[in-house]
Amino acid sequence: MGTGTAHLWIGLTLGLVWFMPSIAAGADPLVTITGGVVDVKGHNYEWIVKNYHSSPIVYVEFPHYRADSFTAPDGWSTETPNLVGRPAEPDKPQVCIARPRPPNKGIVRGASVQFGMRVPSTRVRSGKRQVKVEFADGTQATVPGVELPEPPEASARYIALIGTGVIFAGWVIVRTVRRRPSPSPDTSAPGSESEGHT
Numbered sequence: 001m002g003t004g005t006a007h008l009w010i011g012l013t014l015g016l017v018w019f020m021p022s023i024a025a026g027a028d029p030l031v032t033i034t035g036g037v038v039d040v041k042g043h044n045y046e047w048i049v050k051n052y053h054s055s056p057i058v059y060v061e062f063p064h065y066r067a068d069s070f071t072a073p074d075g076w077s078t079e080t081p082n083l084v085g086r087p088a089e090p091d092k093p094q095v096c097i098a099r100p101r102p103p104n105k106g107i108v109r110g111a112s113v114q115f116g117m118r119v120p121s122t123r124v125r126s127g128k129r130q131v132k133v134e135f136a137d138g139t140q141a142t143v144p145g146v147e148l149p150e151p152p153e154a155s156a157r158y159i160a161l162i163g164t165g166v167i168f169a170g171w172v173i174v175r176t177v178r179r180r181p182s183p184s185p186d187t188s189a190p191g192s193e194s195e196g197h198t
Contacts, residue, residue: 036147056106059134070096071116075104
C-alpha cells in the first residue's frame with residue numbers, strides 16, 4: 001500500500017469519526033410527539049410528549065385554529081390566546097403554550113406527559129403541523145408532522161369570498177332591473193298627428 005493510499009484511508013477514518021456524533025444525533029430524536037384526533041367528529045385532540053434528551057422539557061408550543069380549550073398536566077401553566085368564546089380573533093391562527101410551574105422541573109429524560117385540545121366546530125380540518133419544544137439547557141427542537149387543527153387553505157378562503165361577491169353582484173343587478181321604469185307610450189307613432197286634421 002502506497003503512502004498516498006494510506007493517507008487517504010487515514011483521512012476517511014478521521015472524517016467518519018468527526019461526523020459520527022452528528023449522524024447519531026440526527027438519527028435519534030430529542031423528543032417525540034404522538035397522537036392527534038381521538039374522536040370520530042374531530043373535536044378532541046390528545047398528544048403524548050416524550051423526552052429523550054438529558055435536559056428536561058420546559059416549554060411546549062402547539063399551533064391551533066378555532067380551539068376553545070387546551071389542557072396540560074398538573075403542575076403546568078398554560079397560555080391560550082385566541083381561544084373561541086373569549087375576546088379575541090378566533091379565525092386567526094394562534095398557539096397554545098405550556099410551561100412547568102415550580103417546583104415542577106418539566107418532562108425529564110424518559111418521561112412522557114399528555115396534552116389535549118378541543119375544537120368545537122366540525123368545519124375545522126386537521127393537518128400535519130410543527131410543534132416547538134424547548135429544554136432547560138436552552139436546546140430547541142421542532143417536531144414536524146403532528147396532527148393539529150389548521151386553518152383552511154388560502155384558495156378555499158378566496159373561493160368563498162369570490163362566491164359571496166358574485167351573489168352580491170347578482171342581487172344588485174336584479175334590483176336595478178326591477179327598479180327600471182317601464183317605457184311610456186310613444187306619441188310619435190304613425191297616425192297620431194293626422195288624427196283631428198281634415
